[in-house]
Amino acid sequence: MNRAKALLALVAALGAFVASGAAAADVAIIVHPDNANASLSEADFTRIYLGRKDTFPDGSRAVPVNLAAEDAVRAAMEQDMLHKSPSQMKAYWTKLMFTGEGTPPEEVADASAMLKRVAGDPNAIGYVDASAVTGDVKVITIQ
Amino acid sequence: MKKLQSTTCALAVLGMAATAPLANAAAASDVNLYGYLSWRVEKVWDEPALDEAGETVKADADREITLPSFNVMLQYALDDRFKVFVNLDGEEAEDVSVANLWGEYQHNQYLNVRLGKTYRRFGLYNEMLDAVPTYIGIEAPELFDGDHLLISRTTLAMVHGWVPLGDGELRYSWSTDNGEGGPNDDNVPMGFDLRYDWGLGNYRVGISGYTSNGDTTSDVDLGEGSPNSGVLPWMAADDFYIIGAYGELNRDGWQLQAAYWHASHDAERDPASVVTVIQNAGVNAAQLDRFLLDPDGPVTEANVDVDGDYDVDTWYLRGGYSFMTRRGEVVPYVQWDYYENPETIESKTWGGDAEAGLADDGEFSKATVGVVFRPSPDIAMKLDASMHIQEFNGSTERYPEIRFDVSYIFGR
Numbered sequence: 001m002n003r004a005k006a007l008l009a010l011v012a013a014l015g016a017f018v019a020s021g022a023a024a025a026d027v028a029i030i031v032h033p034d035n036a037n038a039s040l041s042e043a044d045f046t047r048i049y050l051g052r053k054d055t056f057p058d059g060s061r062a063v064p065v066n067l068a069a070e071d072a073v074r075a076a077m078e079q080d081m082l083h084k085s086p087s088q089m090k091a092y093w094t095k096l097m098f099t100g101e102g103t104p105p106e107e108v109a110d111a112s113a114m115l116k117r118v119a120g121d122p123n124a125i126g127y128v129d130a131s132a133v134t135g136d137v138k139v140i141t142i143q
Numbered sequence: 144m145k146k147l148q149s150t151t152c153a154l155a156v157l158g159m160a161a162t163a164p165l166a167n168a169a170a171a172s173d174v175n176l177y178g179y180l181s182w183r184v185e186k187v188w189d190e191p192a193l194d195e196a197g198e199t200v201k202a203d204a205d206r207e208i209t210l211p212s213f214n215v216m217l218q219y220a221l222d223d224r225f226k227v228f229v230n231l232d233g234e235e236a237e238d239v240s241v242a243n244l245w246g247e248y249q250h251n252q253y254l255n256v257r258l259g260k261t262y263r264r265f266g267l268y269n270e271m272l273d274a275v276p277t278y279i280g281i282e283a284p285e286l287f288d289g290d291h292l293l294i295s296r297t298t299l300a301m302v303h304g305w306v307p308l309g310d311g312e313l314r315y316s317w318s319t320d321n322g323e324g325g326p327n328d329d330n331v332p333m334g335f336d337l338r339y340d341w342g343l344g345n346y347r348v349g350i351s352g353y354t355s356n357g358d359t360t361s362d363v364d365l366g367e368g369s370p371n372s373g374v375l376p377w378m379a380a381d382d383f384y385i386i387g388a389y390g391e392l393n394r395d396g397w398q399l400q401a402a403y404w405h406a407s408h409d410a411e412r413d414p415a416s417v418v419t420v421i422q423n424a425g426v427n428a429a430q431l432d433r434f435l436l437d438p439d440g441p442v443t444e445a446n447v448d449v450d451g452d453y454d455v456d457t458w459y460l461r462g463g464y465s466f467m468t469r470r471g472e473v474v475p476y477v478q479w480d481y482y483e484n485p486e487t488i489e490s491k492t493w494g495g496d497a498e499a500g501l502a503d504d505g506e507f508s509k510a511t512v513g514v515v516f517r518p519s520p521d522i523a524m525k526l527d528a529s530m531h532i533q534e535f536n537g538s539t540e541r542y543p544e545i546r547f548d549v550s551y552i553f554g555r
Contacts, residue, residue: 090520
């Protein structure tokens, strides 16, 4: 019984890392200027970014693009829109990848690369900090 | 040696497939090469056994360090409709086997056809057991534990798809293959899974089932270890089915899971095999009572009860809570597993199950408490401790087990 108590104490000690932090950012969802969609439901946006849907509401193909994994804007988008932490997102995609069910969205290095990528592909959908938006892309609303 | 040569060839093909397209920047995003490895140390204390006088004695098992998983996977999208998937399993970094090798045609969301060796869609875990770093717990639920599988993990043809339904998605799969050890009378085994996901995958309920659709046999010969399927090696024939239901909730960091499975075997024992098992495997009184027409009589083929019908039941509850710390993600979890198989024996060498086969009545429960710590999303450290509980030699016996596992996900 002492051994069992010691094991429980060890498990509890490992679990005793407490403190948290979450980022907040004003994220703009962007598409190509020719994209006919002016808005997306939050459910559709989430489905597209979780690989569960590959079309916009008008039927055109949707190609999600992600910022780099360590980017704070990406973390904010995933937390606010997809309701998942970076670890949870990694676990989500790892499960899909390990079962052959899918692969995560393409990644670009930073906001300028994201703007260039989305401005060059009528099917692309991405996101940047709202202050980085330029006239080369169209901002759509999430309802 | 032949296995190693074929493994080397398979790895070489994987490498070529992965690197050749990478030379073409446009195609690079269509190829993904990745995998994971895990290292484990485990220890069991006070495991009960019988001495020569028939009294219960307890002994600690040797501490084991293993490399239970080293999987390399490749996913290649030929175009929007066709893709291939390869999963090489290099357990203990000694032998490499092909865990998965399939191609899939994606007609639309309603109809996808997958041909090749693929994990069957069956409950919450079968398809993701090669993703140990991502789920709570270290060990598979009992229905997919290596020495007492209810069913083989892979199948050879699968049709699947989904339809929107209400706020969620109804997903189906249907699969078939050659049966467990080999079919008789050209029977067509069938497996299915039907699940409803809603809340963007945060909630899930489903049912899975399988029928051998006729007599089948074990996939291992007697004396060659535990089967990789649900058919015991001393059966001359086994016509069986499995049915079960499961549910999962993910919300606000909580993850709760529950599942129940029932397998029913219409089986016929092979008398010669049963005699061999009794003479070599060390069966207990309850098992002897099942195997022989007269348990006090001679161990002969004529005294073997060939009627081997039996049922297996298993269920589990799992729960975890994920939260972030400055050092990474922490997920404490608890699990309770129950398993009952009255037909099995303890000796793995002779096709048995060291847990259910140890118990007087084939039943055991396992309570587990553990914690996952992920300092980064690619690295998971898990510490968990289990208490095994079963009837042994007429009294309730408990023995503890502890496991520590470190795993790393690599590639993309």
